[in-house]
Amino acid sequence: MGSSSDDEGLVARTLAGDRAAFGVLVERYAGQARRVARAVLGDPDDADDAAQDGFLSALVKLAQFDPRRPFGPWLMRIVANAATDRRRRRNVRRVEPLEPSLVGGGPRPDAAAIRSELGDRLRAALAELPERRRKAVVLFDVEGYSHAEIAGILGIPEGTVRSEVFHARRRLRTLLADWKEPMT
Amino acid sequence: MRDSQPFDHRPDPELGAALRAALDAKGDQSAFVARVMSQYDQALNRASIPTLDILASWFRPGIAAATAALVLGFVFGRALLQPAPTESIDAALAPVEGSGLAALVTAQDPPDASVVFTSLVEPQ
Numbered sequence: 001m002g003s004s005s006d007d008e009g010l011v012a013r014t015l016a017g018d019r020a021a022f023g024v025l026v027e028r029y030a031g032q033a034r035r036v037a038r039a040v041l042g043d044p045d046d047a048d049d050a051a052q053d054g055f056l057s058a059l060v061k062l063a064q065f066d067p068r069r070p071f072g073p074w075l076m077r078i079v080a081n082a083a084t085d086r087r088r089r090r091n092v093r094r095v096e097p098l099e100p101s102l103v104g105g106g107p108r109p110d111a112a113a114i115r116s117e118l119g120d121r122l123r124a125a126l127a128e129l130p131e132r133r134r135k136a137v138v139l140f141d142v143e144g145y146s147h148a149e150i151a152g153i154l155g156i157p158e159g160t161v162r163s164e165v166f167h168a169r170r171r172l173r174t175l176l177a178d179w180k181e182p183m184t
Numbered sequence: 185m186r187d188s189q190p191f192d193h194r195p196d197p198e199l200g201a202a203l204r205a206a207l208d209a210k211g212d213q214s215a216f217v218a219r220v221m222s223q224y225d226q227a228l229n230r231a232s233i234p235t236l237d238i239l240a241s242w243f244r245p246g247i248a249a250a251t252a253a254l255v256l257g258f259v260f261g262r263a264l265l266q267p268a269p270t271e272s273i274d275a276a277l278a279p280v281e282g283s284g285l286a287a288l289v290t291a292q293d294p295p296d297a298s299v300v301f302t303s304l305v306e307p308q
Binding site for chain 1: 193195196197199200202203204205206207208209210211213216217219220221223224225227
């Protein structure tokens with residue numbers, strides 16, 4: 001993540017019509033935007049479409065951005081909303097519930113398979129969480145935003161963010177119990 | 185993953201790393217950036233269509249809509265301003281009939297003014 005002052009300069013240059021400055025902002029936040037969108041949508045192609053929508057929407061609204069505030073949370077709010085809008089519009093299919101063998105109790109995969117299946121399992125576990133909880137835990141534990149920043153991104157009280165992160169972690173931990181040992 | 189305490193204010197690095205790996209897109213990030221920048225260029229091109237061209241494209245439909253509104257306004261206004269049809273003189277002077285009139289004719293005393301008035305008004 002770039003520094004806030006860097007972002008502020010890039011935003012000002014973008015507003016002045018500097019294409020390269022917008023390109024730097026996109027490069028800087030592309031990974032984050034795609035992950036947040038994927039946490040909402042599940043499907044990577046849909047997530048990329050939503051992340052792109054978010055960047056272009058941010059470009060249109062850039063004059064409304066308050067340069068005294070950090071750019072990242074402002075952009076993530078737009079991206080998260082774009083992902084939610086896309087999910088509603090396309091009625092994206094829900095990820096199928098975890099198979100019993102993935103939830104636990106089935107044959108334990110070998111060590112090599114654990115690593116390759118971990119991503120699938122985590123995505124499936126995330127998909128079982130309510131959307132707001134998903135966003136909160138990804139923004140907090142993956143993207144490193146503070147509770148206050150996430151509250152601004154999601155438009156909810158800070159205490160609710162803390163609660164959502166806590167419940168998301170607890171749920172993920174339950175679902176991933178079999179994988180806990182190999183991860184640590 | 186470390187044990188999560190209620191309302192823990194610290195990110196969980198292990199859970200975060202695992203989630204990051206699960207959510208990271210497989211595709212090249214530069215391809216995504218190029219795609220967004222392509223959309224940026226297209227948006228700029230669309231925005232650079234001269235204003236006069238847009239106004240010109242609105243011209244004919246605008247004239248048609250204004251004409252239709254003018255005609256409708258004229259018709260509606262005329263209907264509003266037209267006076268209601270009045271009763272003909274013959275109809276106004278025609279004798280009236282009804283129970284009031286009968287009471288007036290059969291009464292032995294001279295009619296009260298209110299009876300006369302009622303006999304005139306009642307049939308209407």
